[in-house]
Structures are given as structure tokens and as C-alpha cells.
């Protein structure tokens with residue numbers, strides 16, 4: 259590189275840093291975590307802002323800080339409460355990691371968020387971006403904080419065509435972002451970069467005219483700002499059809515619906531939901547084949563029974579979707595009615611995932627363990643059915659076990675995991691943390707019930 263070119267590059271960089279900072283001081287938004295330079299607040303806000311818009315985060319942040327004003331308060335809270343405060347924000351492992359890290363900070367640093375690079379990096383759930391954000395924004399240390407927004411701005415201003423999905427590009431951007439930080443201005447400068455990406459240099463329609471760095475923006479000068487940054491597409495999430503049961507109680511459970519708790523690890527760990535299972539494969543449409551609706555209801559009835567829930571599907575209610583980074587659930591929700599035919603340990607643990615081991619165990623207890631083992635083949639099962647009621651029970655248990663193994667074959671649920679079930683009213687919802695899709699379904703259901711009650715009162 260010639261000396262002249264190097265001088266030009268440095269001038270373009272200085273222009274960027276200077277004008278960006280000037281713009282930020284005049285235009286920055288008044289955000290709750292910007293009112294104090296409290297490292298704990300900044301840390302919470304940065305975790306909440308991952309994959310989530312500022313407008314969505316503000317009320318969550320305010321509630322969270324009200325409820326857990328200090329690192330100690332967060333560390334000492336029951337996990338259920340932390341998840342409840344996070345309910346609706348999604349990516350719930352963020353909340354669990356945050357609480358885990360709060361415990362680390364309480365135990366190792368007396369509740370004070372550390373300002374040491376290695377210590378911040380060692381906190382659970384804190385990656386290079388969040389560490390850079392905490393160190394720069396809260397402690398004014400010259401650390402880069404490079405996320406998707408920042409990579410977009412830098413790609414455009416410097417006309418960088420590297421694929422931002424690659425780790426090597428991130429490292430390159432971090433080096434560049436570090437060089438751009440003016441001395442003593444890390445906190446404001448990093449926030450200014452983020453603010454420009456959020457307000458002006460937006461993904462689809464960058465607003466170049468009011469942009470403070472337009473004059474030297476290489477992508478704008480080349481007319482290619484909307485084709486940057488370069489990013490290879492991630493694999494689309496895998497679709498998964500699931501059958502969900504909205505079980506309405508009767509007798510002592512009248513006016514309540516049944517929810518279950520997810521296993522203690524994996525997807526949406528320990529959160530509450532309507533029971534649901536993988537749907538059977540779509541019918542081939544052969545003449546005389548069962549219609550999909552009947553097959554779905556049959557599978558749901560058997561799944562409920564296998565899980566120890568005595569309920570009968572009464573018809574399709576509605577469909578709903580829940581998207582994760584790697585999977586999309588389409589939930590076909592059926593209204594089901596509790597049946598009193600079988601004695602249930604309804605409010606006890608173990609109703610969720612009464613799987614292969616449990617069913618086989620039940621078969622053994624029925625005095626038909628041998629038959630159950632043999633009933634793995636259809637012929638043995640037939641023989642067992644014919645022999646005695648005990649053997650019939652054994653065959654049913656084995657069939658249930660087989661179904662359960664199928665149901666758990668998606669890897670998100672395992673037969674070993676056990677969870678609780680509860681019968682709840684709308685008021686009880688305040689005590690349980692639900693993923694968004696179930697929160698919406700339950701609210702919708704209770705809204706419908708209230709509307710129905712109002713209509714029936716007014717028509718009397």
C-alpha cells in the first residue's frame with residue numbers, strides 16, 4: 259500500500275468515527291439502560307436485545323429490573339420467576355444462562371459485574387459481542403462490539419464483500435471496529451455504531467440521505483448499498499407437524515385446562531405447555547384410507563392415554579406455529595374432554611412421558627412380563643390378547659410403549675424425562691412460564707370461554 263493510499267484510508271476512517279460520534283450525541287434514543295452506566299443494566303439489556311427489537315425489549319427490561327434490581331436478586335430468585343419475567347421474549351436459554359452467570363458474579367465477584375476481559379468472557383451466555391458491549395459501554399474500555407448491525411454498517415461504508423456468516427469475517431470486522439474507536443470514546447462510539455445500524459443503515463432500505471457518514475460511504479458511492487452485506491443463507495428450519503391437546507376438565511377440574519411441564523433439559527426446558535406429540539405421517543390417500551382428521555384424533559387419543567391423561571379428542575380447534583432457529587412446529591390443536599374412566603395421579607409428577615420403560619414396567623406388574631416381551635411381534639400380541647385380560651393389558655402396554663418411542667423419536671423429548679401436569683384457570687397462568695405460542699393459545703381459549711359466558715348470560 260502506498261503512503262498516499264494509507265493516508266487516504268486513515269482519513270476515511272477518521273471521518274467515519276468523528277461524524278458518527280457527533281451524530282450520536284445529537285440523535286441517540288433515550289433508552290432505559292442508557293440513563294445510568296450500570297454494568298448490570300447494560301448486561302441485561304444486551305442479552306435481551308439479542309435477536310429482539312428495542313421496542314419489544316423496553317417493557318421487559320423495565321419489569322425485569324423492577325423485579326431483580328441487583329445481581330444478587332437475580333442470582334437468588336427461583337428459576338420459575340426468572341422465566342416468567344422472560345415469558346414472550348423467546349430464546350429462553352438466554353434467561354437461564356443469565357441467572358447462571360448472575361450466580362457466578364455473586365459468588366466470584368461479590369455481586370459486582372467484573373471489568374476484566376477474561377472474567378467477563380467466562381460468564382455463561384456471554385460471547386464476544388456481549389463481552390465487548392459490557393466492557394466498552396459500561397467500563398469505556400476500547401473493545402469492539404460487533405454484531406449483525408455493526409457488520410452491515412462496516413460492510414457498506416468500507417465496501418467489504420466478505421461473507422458475514424463466516425467466523426473469519428467477524429474477526430476481521432472486530433479488528434477494524436477496534437481501530438475505529440476514538441481514544442476515550444469506546445462507550446459512545448460503540449453505541450453510535452449500533453444506533454446507526456438500527457436507525458439509518460437498516461437492512462433493506464438504508465436511509466443514505468440523512469446518514470452522517472454518507473460522504474465517504476464506499477457502497478453508496480458505488481451504488482451497491484442494498485446488496486451488502488454478503489451473507490450466505492442459513493439452512494431453513496425443519497418443519498414439524500405436531501398434535502396438541504387442549505384438555506378441558508370436568509368434575510373437580512371444570513373450568514380448567516391441562517398443562518404439562520417440559521423436561522428439565524433441551525428445548526424450552528422446564529417451561530409449561532399444552533401436551534403435544536409428533537403427528538402421524540400424512541395418509542397416502544388410498545381408497546378407503548382413514549381421513550387424516552380421524553387418524554390425527556386417534557393418534558392424539560392414544561398419546562394422551564399413554565401419557566396417563568384420560569381424555570377424548572372432540573375436534574380440531576385451531577392451528578398455530580412456533581419457530582425456533584432450527585425447527586418450525588405447526589401445532590394442530592384439538593379440544594379434548596377429560597374422561598373420568600381411569601384413575602389418574604393427575605396432579606402428580608410422572609404423567610408426562612410415561613414412556614417405554616414405564617409401560618413395560620406396568621406390563622410386568624400386571625403379571626405378564628413374559629408376554630409383554632414376546633408381544634414385540636404381532637403374532638405374540640395376538641396370542642396375548644386371546645389368553646387373558648392380563649395378557650391383553652400387557653399387549654396394550656407394549657403397543658403404548660412402541661407408540662411412545664415413536665413419539666419421542668424427534669429427540670426433543672425422551673421417555674426418561676418426567677414432568678408435572680397441572681389443571682389451571684386463567685388466573686393460574688400467572689404462576690407458570692409458557693413459550694409464546696402456548697401463551698397465545700391459552701389466552702385465546704380463555705377469551706373464547708369468557709365471551710361464551712357473557713353471551714349466554716345476556717341471552718337469558
Ligand code: SF4
Nearest residue numbers: 459466469472475483
Ligand atoms: S450512506 Fe447509506 S449505506 Fe452508507 S452507511 Fe450510510 S446509510 Fe449505510
